[in-house]
Amino acid sequence: MGTTIAQGMVVTPHPDDAEYGVAGTVARWIGEGKDVVYVVCTNGDKGTSNANMKPEVLARIREEEQTAAARSLGVREVIFLRHPDQGLEDTPEFRKELVRLIRIYKPETVATADPYRRYVWHRDHRITGQVTLDAVFPYARDHLSYPDLVKEGLHPHMVREILLWGSEDVNYRIDITKTFHLKLNALRCHKSQVGHIPPQEIEEWLRERHREMAKGEDFQLAEAFHRVEIWQ
Numbered sequence: 001m002g003t004t005i006a007q008g009m010v011v012t013p014h015p016d017d018a019e020y021g022v023a024g025t026v027a028r029w030i031g032e033g034k035d036v037v038y039v040v041c042t043n044g045d046k047g048t049s050n051a052n053m054k055p056e057v058l059a060r061i062r063e064e065e066q067t068a069a070a071r072s073l074g075v076r077e078v079i080f081l082r083h084p085d086q087g088l089e090d091t092p093e094f095r096k097e098l099v100r101l102i103r104i105y106k107p108e109t110v111a112t113a114d115p116y117r118r119y120v121w122h123r124d125h126r127i128t129g130q131v132t133l134d135a136v137f138p139y140a141r142d143h144l145s146y147p148d149l150v151k152e153g154l155h156p157h158m159v160r161e162i163l164l165w166g167s168e169d170v171n172y173r174i175d176i177t178k179t180f181h182l183k184l185n186a187l188r189c190h191k192s193q194v195g196h197i198p199p200q201e202i203e204e205w206l207r208e209r210h211r212e213m214a215k216g217e218d219f220q221l222a223e224a225f226h227r228v229e230i231w232q
């Protein structure tokens, strides 16, 4: 019998954000024997410049792409919440969905988009980050916040660490030099998003981006985060 426990949970606004933000780190965790699950908040059905693309077709394509990307990294499970793209709101229902998943999977680390990036930042990214932070603390932690979940057997869980990607306030860098190729492969699975870019160009762009993030470190390529440690 398997366990539902996963050491890492990635909460991504759209299919592909996790690959840009944290896939090199996810590949590292999986290489270290950790279980990782993805939670994909929206269906990504606005993410196209093709005027002939039907939203429902795009949503299906992007789900397949996200599944392929996650599988290529060794992610154990991908949970699709299927909220509308550009339609995410900070609601009690969305928060409870995330609390439920945190209590089911009991991750030590949760990675998501930094909600505090200023000015131009996708609304779905801001809301995903904010609601995830709220779900982690205090809602997933407290017995009395969702007595109905406790009755279902979903007891409080304390996440230990949050990693926020897309941050303007980076305080933590993870060496992805050895997993960069896995991140690149995963990103390339999102053909509807990057399929029109020559493969060499994506690689050069991505390598430069992560070289930049590793500046000042003694390794070559990094993913950069704002890291928050949670105390008891």
Ligand SMILES: [Zn+2]
Binding pocket: 013, 014, 017, 122, 125
């Ligand atoms: Zn996004």
